[in-house]
Amino acid sequence: MLAIAFDYLLGEPRRMHPVVGFGRLVTVVEKRFNIAPENPRLSLPAGFLAVLLLTVPLLCLAVWVSVTLDGLLLMLAQAVALWLAISLRGLTEHGRSVAEPLHEGDLERAQEQVSRIVSRQASALDERGVAAAATESMLENGADAVFASLFWFLIAGIPGVVVHRMVNTLDAMWGYRNPRFLYFGRAAARLDDLMGWVPARLTALTYMLLGDCKLAWWCWRNQAPQWDSPNAGPVMAAGAGALNVRLGGPSPYPSGVKQRPILGGIQDASSASIEAAITLVRHGVWLWIGVVLAITALILCARHGRTPGGASPPVSWPQRTK
Template identity: 55%
Template structure:
């Protein structure tokens, strides 16, 4: 019961407050990750996967341990857990970014739809047609719904505050370092593989949930046919 109440409280805070407007902890974490990457991934070190492993450990493990210690504090540990879950969730933010895209498409305002979807995808949106904008927004909704909502709640349920912190920091590092290019191919290998492992079960449960909430048989057929290509 306490776990269910904590999850509901975290979701309620996210729905009520949204993301912190000025100083989101993940923004500060991103700056830390940038510094670690510059230190460990210089031009002379880009063939070393071990540097990426070291940087990942330095970025994630101390903060995960701190979350665990804070969650054990007498009297307020439960509150720490709820606050950390709230900071890790991104449900309201997802809606705030996606609904303007949908409104612009309904109004036939393609330039505005392109501009809005450009806020949430890491690709050039200036030449997308309406179908391309809709696809980009839908893909982002599904992926971030899994990462920033479903998997976040999953790891909170499994391991409480340290679980949710470990997951969200790992997911953030994958977004920053998990690229297939010369700079990150080897350095970002650990971040990408760890994120894959942490998402293995939550992603499949999220896909099943999406299917159950929509055209279930068709969704399951598409899942079986299309998942190997993603």
């Protein structure tokens, strides 16, 4: 709750953001280690070693902080770590920076803004293409930047959320299927797939429960397997179905037009679908918080020897007395 409050009130740090600093370090390490990108015998182990070099020291620091601090200091450190990892307010700001000019009919400004959050050739996108790209970005980044961070924080505290954010950043920078990163980025990509498998499906379930449940489930089962990514597929398909919006299809990239499977319903993407995707992510966060609070209440009741209704639990038999 404290981390969500930090994010709502402060947003992302404008200066000295640790993820940005980590990204710069990633660039330096890649230039030093990726010296033979087309040779798998050299590039594969080099990529694996680079992942270890970048993640292990920060993981040790996160573990040290978790073990050393206690009480209010530990709670504050946990809240700050989670705040720096999630990007709910940033997600909203980026999405609305596309939705608002699109709603006003300013396609050129909408193309400029969407180019900041997707890797497609924005100048070649029409109004529907811009809206679809931004809607997809809201749904996918909701899984990567929000729900996965919440999941790994709940599982492993500061070390969990730190490792996931580092691995996800490495995949975002190295996980390309091009000659430069095909082998070098494979370790980061596979590790990101592994860490994102459960959070992605929990995110898809969240979207399904908060939207058009029947259509979302159908899209998840029938359309998700056609997607390239094992984690983005369920998230995008369930999200598109929950919103009843059509996503996917041909998308222009600098390297050419990529044909992608159609996801979702029959309605064309628009500025309204971008806002709907933002709302879906935000409501999903409150759903997760509600579930966590409910589980916490049950655990506290069990520890204090009472059931949620207030009655004492049955006494085990036989009783031993002195």
